[in-house]
Amino acid sequence: MNRRGFLKTLGLAGATVVCPRTSGAAEPSGGAGEPYGVLVDTTRCVGCNTCTSACAEANGLPEPEDPEAVTRPTTTQWTAIGRYKTSKGEVFAKHQCMHCVSPACHSACLTAAMEKTARGPVVWREDKCMGCRFCMISCPFDGPKFEYSSTNPRIRKCVMCAERIAKGQQPACVDNCPEGALTFGKRNDLLREAHKRIGNAPDQYVDHVYGEREAGGTSWLYLASVGFEEIGFPANVGESSYPMLTAPFLYSVPFVLTLAPTLLTSVARAVRKGEEPHDGEASNPAGGNGSAPAPAGSPGFEEEDAS
Amino acid sequence: MNGAQSFSEGRPRGGRSLWRFLLSELKPKGPLFTVFNLVSVPVMIAAAVILFVRFTHGLSAVTNLSQEVPWGLWKGFNVVTGVAFAGGAYFVTLLVYVLGQKKYHSIVRITVLNGFLAYVFYAGALMLDLGRPWKMLNVVIGNSFGVSSVLFLIAWHFMLYMMAAFLEFSPAIAEWLGMKRLRRALSALTLGAVVFGITLSILHQSGLGALFLMAKGKVHPLWYSEFLPIYFLVSSVFAGLSVVIFEGTLSRRMFAWRMSEQHAAEHDGIVLSLSKICAAVMYAYVFLKVLDVVHGHKLALLGTSMGHWFLLEVVGFVLVPLAFFTEGVRWKSVAACKVGAVLTMIGIVLNRLNVSIIGFEWMQPVRYIPTPYEVVVTLAVILAEIWVLRWVIVRMPVLNDSPAWVREPVRAAEVPEAAPASV
Numbered sequence: 001m002n003r004r005g006f007l008k009t010l011g012l013a014g015a016t017v018v019c020p021r022t023s024g025a026a027e028p029s030g031g032a033g034e035p036y037g038v039l040v041d042t043t044r045c046v047g048c049n050t051c052t053s054a055c056a057e058a059n060g061l062p063e064p065e066d067p068e069a070v071t072r073p074t075t076t077q078w079t080a081i082g083r084y085k086t087s088k089g090e091v092f093a094k095h096q097c098m099h100c101v102s103p104a105c106h107s108a109c110l111t112a113a114m115e116k117t118a119r120g121p122v123v124w125r126e127d128k129c130m131g132c133r134f135c136m137i138s139c140p141f142d143g144p145k146f147e148y149s150s151t152n153p154r155i156r157k158c159v160m161c162a163e164r165i166a167k168g169q170q171p172a173c174v175d176n177c178p179e180g181a182l183t184f185g186k187r188n189d190l191l192r193e194a195h196k197r198i199g200n201a202p203d204q205y206v207d208h209v210y211g212e213r214e215a216g217g218t219s220w221l222y223l224a225s226v227g228f229e230e231i232g233f234p235a236n237v238g239e240s241s242y243p244m245l246t247a248p249f250l251y252s253v254p255f256v257l258t259l260a261p262t263l264l265t266s267v268a269r270a271v272r273k274g275e276e277p278h279d280g281e282a283s284n285p286a287g288g289n290g291s292a293p294a295p296a297g298s299p300g301f302e303e304e305d306a307s
Numbered sequence: 308m309n310g311a312q313s314f315s316e317g318r319p320r321g322g323r324s325l326w327r328f329l330l331s332e333l334k335p336k337g338p339l340f341t342v343f344n345l346v347s348v349p350v351m352i353a354a355a356v357i358l359f360v361r362f363t364h365g366l367s368a369v370t371n372l373s374q375e376v377p378w379g380l381w382k383g384f385n386v387v388t389g390v391a392f393a394g395g396a397y398f399v400t401l402l403v404y405v406l407g408q409k410k411y412h413s414i415v416r417i418t419v420l421n422g423f424l425a426y427v428f429y430a431g432a433l434m435l436d437l438g439r440p441w442k443m444l445n446v447v448i449g450n451s452f453g454v455s456s457v458l459f460l461i462a463w464h465f466m467l468y469m470m471a472a473f474l475e476f477s478p479a480i481a482e483w484l485g486m487k488r489l490r491r492a493l494s495a496l497t498l499g500a501v502v503f504g505i506t507l508s509i510l511h512q513s514g515l516g517a518l519f520l521m522a523k524g525k526v527h528p529l530w531y532s533e534f535l536p537i538y539f540l541v542s543s544v545f546a547g548l549s550v551v552i553f554e555g556t557l558s559r560r561m562f563a564w565r566m567s568e569q570h571a572a573e574h575d576g577i578v579l580s581l582s583k584i585c586a587a588v589m590y591a592y593v594f595l596k597v598l599d600v601v602h603g604h605k606l607a608l609l610g611t612s613m614g615h616w617f618l619l620e621v622v623g624f625v626l627v628p629l630a631f632f633t634e635g636v637r638w639k640s641v642a643a644c645k646v647g648a649v650l651t652m653i654g655i656v657l658n659r660l661n662v663s664i665i666g667f668e669w670m671q672p673v674r675y676i677p678t679p680y681e682v683v684v685t686l687a688v689i690l691a692e693i694w695v696l697r698w699v700i701v702r703m704p705v706l707n708d709s710p711a712w713v714r715e716p717v718r719a720a721e722v723p724e725a726a727p728a729s730v
Contacts, residue, residue, distance in 0.1 A: 074374075104521045110459035111445040112452065128451045131438020133377035134458050138521035145374050146438065148367035153438035236524040246457050249517040249536050253460060253510060260506040264405050268498060271407035 035120035037187035058172030099219035104242030105135035121160035216241025354687030383663035389429030394547025396422025397508035527666035624654025
């Protein structure tokens with residue numbers, strides 16, 4: 001194989017490795033159709049923890065421990081109720097994976113283990129994940145939790161009862177909420193409902209549906225009587241989707257892969273033109289001159305040009 | 308050239324004698340009880356025990372990783388910092404093979420070897436950190452490509468770059484084994500491998516910065532920037548070249564007996580030239596950093612404690628070494644340049660750890676501090692790399708001249724066999 005052929009092969013190999021990713025960059029997979037979501041009205045939540053028990057039962061997790069102690073999801077408790085002393089008294093806020101419309105974890109995952117399903121839930125697939133924890137680095141809501149103490153560790157997080165939804169049921173927590181604080185439905189309908197509730201009782205709610213725009217939108221939407229930073233929600237996530245943060249870098253990849261070899265090869269040729277032909281690699285130092293005069297017929301540049 | 312000889316072409320060809328040669332090369336050459344050996348062997352044994360515990364009891368048994376800080380020293384230092392340090396390989400091959408700067412030729416092999424081993428060991432250390440390393444194959448065999456992932460790009464580029472760097476170094480292996488025709492075939496691939504390697508390096512050096520782009524809000528704003536990929540790429544140039552300068556100094560002490568006279572004689576000139584490049588790139592880097600702080604309205608943050616830490620990194624370990632490089636070049640002081648190189652390396656360690664660990668989730672009440680076990684394993688990875696590096700330097704023509712037959716014209720008898728089929 002001559003050098004030109006080799007470069008061609010390398011170019012092809014590089015292209016197959018890299019080009020497919022541009023199409024996938026920054027777009028949620030399976031975003032077709034109208035996805036489901038859950039509306040959480042924190043003004044209705046009384047912190048009874050029925051949802052956490054129902055979640056454990058539906059997902060085969062251990063019975064939740066002391067609800068006073070666990071206020072954020074863990075590997076063994078996928079949803080937890082935060083209790084916040086706020087300017088308007090104690091507020092309860094259920095926390096779990098937010099199931100982003102365009103999830104950072106999905107775009108971060110190099111084995112596509114994190115999947116955004118068409119119905120809305122973001123699920124983790126055990127047979128794919130290699131345990132790199134890049135999803136945890138990327139998630140703005142700290143959704144994914146990792147089993148550090150296991151020799152076969154899994155990522156654990158709320159999967160929005162994807163299997164129940166597929167069967168036409170509601171997520172277990174929604175099904176069991178005695179106060180009607182959780183509403184399951186199409187995300188668009190839930191947004192309309194949320195704004196209607198704000199409109200009907202403007203004194204009761206802050207005029208903000210958390211998750212409508214946060215991080216490009218989430219499938220779980222929240223209503224509250226106080227600012228969301230008071231009840232444990234990050235205020236610094238911005239409104240653009242997280243995959244868009246790496247999209248410019250990923251878009252540049254095919255350009256670099258095309259332009260860099262072209263420029264480098266042509267510069268190398270231009271520099272070598274007019275020099276005496278020499279061995280491609282040239283031996284290590286080689287006494288006297290940096291490059292030893294190559295024997296006739298060595299696979300050097302000049303020879304290739306001549307052919 | 309005492310102690311090391313290449314597999315002589317004069318010997319009868321065939322598997323048996325080659326086998327015997329390889330076996331004889333496995334034996335240690337030189338004293339066993341050196342200070343380095345006495346220190347490194349216990350560390351590596353300790354690391355082996357720690358890793359046994361890690362794989363039998365999980366990551367939490369030996370690391371301080373948490374749900375908030377999922378990446379610790381093994382990723383932040385071994386992978387993120389180690390790969391920046393390996394950046395010298397792509398830059399020196401750029402100088403020599405693309406830009407035709409032959410004066411750097413004597414350091415190409417040691418630099419490429421160092422780069423190759425750094426990738427093998429430091430990127431290999433990633434496997435220790437993966438929770439489910441056996442699933443790594445998913446990235447390779449294609450049953451599950453996460454093509455929108457920066458980490459996917461990095462994983463593939465690591466693998467491809469290792470192959471490119473191995474090809475770049477392979478003529479030295481052929482010389483060691485006395486395989487003339489193989490050497491000629493491999494040498495013909497060098498430029499292709501170099502061009503491919505530089506392209507990959509541009510992308511994965513910057514890609515390591517891009518890893519943290521989605522950690523917006525978690526990485527301290529003084530370090531977080533949408534230009535992180537560019538900072539990582541630019542700083543990999545002076546990181547890599549500083550390692551080349553530092554490593555050259557060590558080689559001259561430790562492997563003086565293996566070093567060709569020409570290599571030794573060219574050393575000072577090369578240090579000064581590389582320092583000039585470092586200084587120029589660092590000027591640009593500092594300018595970009597200032598731009599980010601001013602343009603990103605981060606000036607007020609400089610007054611905080613994290614701001615002081617940031618200033619220590621940028622002033623103490625970028626501007627100060629920059630001054631050493633500049634003055635060193637002006638007064639032709641190799642010593643000043645070497646001080647600059649060491650300070651630069653410390654600065655790179657600080658920078659990469661600041662992005663990946665120290666500035667990560669800086670607002671958490673409980674901060675990640677690596678366990679002694681994590682530190683021991685990190686050290687052991689570096690020491691293991693040095694062991695292999697030493698093994699190769701002592702046996703193959705890395706610092707010394709290639710065997711004489713490399714410069715001999717091809718003998719008439721060999722031509723029919725040697726002629727490549729494609730020409």
